[in-house]
Amino acid sequence: MNIHDDPDDIEYQNTMKLQARQISDAQFHKFEGYAAEIFSAFGMDLNTPATKDTPRRFIKALFDSTEGYDGDPKLLRVFDTECRGEPDCRLSQVVEGPIPFFALCEHHALPFYGMAYVGYIAHENIIGISKLTRLVRLFAKRFAVQERIGQQIADSLETMLHPHGVAVFLEAHHLCMEMRGVREISPKTRTTVWRGHYADDPTLRSEFFTACGLQRNER
Incomplete structure (x- = not known):
């Protein structure tokens, strides 16, 4: 089945079915020229076999790295469970991770990369496990901040699955x-989003981390 047609779901469907971006050959060549001008001004010799196509490759890589803006219609399909119509019925946790992701920081357009772990307590609907990976990459493959990626993933799962x-x-x-900046190599930035029963129950949060293979206690 597809997700239901309430207003929140319709907004979600519009997000999943975004019009794929189209860049004409003329636009691409214009962007390639801008990139060549910048690289040259910063000292790159664009007349070597290794660098003559760098502006073109850079623009293509940037386009590919932001394909999350194109949406993903495959995320529209969910499945009913035996709990449909039973508000107090509760199924087990569904947990997926680690899910590798790459994103571009919207402040500097530099990459950030890491692992995502996503879980939900199934109720009326479930989604295919591979779709959790698709959902992470949908919001990561954009100009983004880490905190917002987590919120967008959680918002989407709440809208899709209730x-x-x-x-x-x-x-x-x-x-x-x-x-750049402080030039610290080792630290990882960690962010969490808890919704519903996870927000209220530290035992559930600990079970989530255990299912993820992460040693962390929530109290």
Whole structure:
């Protein structure tokens, strides 16, 4: 089945079915020229075999790295459970991770990358396990901040599935901190989102981390 047609679901469907971006050949060549001008001004010799196509490759890589803006219609399909129509019925936790992701920091357009762990307490609907990976990458493959990726994943799962709870844990290295600024190599940035029963129950949060293979106690 597809997700239901209440206003929140319709907004979600519109997000999943975004019009794929189209860049004409003329636009691409214009962007390639801008990139060549910048690289040249910063000292790159664009007349070598290794670098003559770098502006083109850079623009293509940037386009590919932000394909999350195109949406993902495959995320529209969910499945009913035996709990349909039973508000107090509760199924087990569904947990997926680690899910590798790469994103571009919206402040510096530099990459940050890491692992995502996503869980929900199934109720009336479930989604295919592979779709959790698709959901993470949908919001990561954009100009983003880590905190917002977690919130967007949780918002989408709540809209799609109406679960009893949603948990999202992200940990990532940020090259905008490692390559510039304080230039700290080792730290990871960790963010969590707890919704529904996860927000109220530290035991559930600990079970989530255990299912993820992470040693962490929530009290």
